[in-house]
Amino acid sequence: MPRFYCPAPLITGDLLDLPAGAARHVQVLRLQPGDTVTLFGGQVNGGEFEATITRMGRSDVQVQVGAHQAMERETACEVHLLIGMPANERMDWLVEKATELGVASIQPLTSERSVLRLSGERADKKLAHWRGIAIAACEQCGRNRVPLVHPVQSLGDWMRHPAATTHPHLLLSLRPGTLSLRQTIQNHPAGVFTFLSGPEGGLSAAEEALALAQGFVPVTLGSRVLRAETAPLAALAALTLLG
Helix, strand or coil: CCCECCCCCCCCCCCEEHHHHHHHHHHCCCCCCCCEEEEEECCCCCCCEEEEEEHHHHHHCCEEEEEECCCCCCCEEEEECCCCCCCCHHHHHHHHHHHCCCCCEEEECCCCCCCCCCHHHHHHHHHHHHHHHHHHHHHHHHHCCCCCCCCCHHHHHHHHHHHCCCCEEEEEECCCCEEEEEHHHHHHCCEEEEEECCCCCCCHHHHHHHHCCCEEEEECCCCCCCCCCCHHHHHHHHHHHHH
């Protein structure tokens, strides 16, 4: 059954006009009145709702909200990613796959070696684009909770105002003597983790030192050097399995 994100409050029995993007998708799929879809997002009690198409306009689609299903497909671990943004379409791919793997939030960062640098209107457009990718990934993979993609900021700014949390903060690093992710998780059992990963070329020595001073624990994924868009996804997938 097709799934669509609908940020409006969903109440069984209500008639509702679908958001423009979802309405276009319904028309592309050539669905007709009487066909059923699944809606999620915006409701306080989570889960998803069945809905029946009641009217097809030229550019709008109306549905009647049906039964609520208290279904969630979230992972056991809540993982937050701090990402030194990779360039070109690799950040798009990272957001999509991280959403499929169950990430809770993504913080795009610029750092000393960043190739991709965004600010102003361009940053706002990219942010809207990435949030759209996260929504589409949730529609595809069955998640009912869209991960939060934060506005772009510099690593230095983030470090000056870190979130007030007590869960482990892990730094993906190739530093000699760094413990493996498995060993680190055994030493820091928790249901919530934050990972910091650098852009192409990695974080600078000064940036790694700053992260360590802020309480980040260095961890390694092995002896191979992974690409900027691969490393955080590997950590997310491994933690999902190990947790």
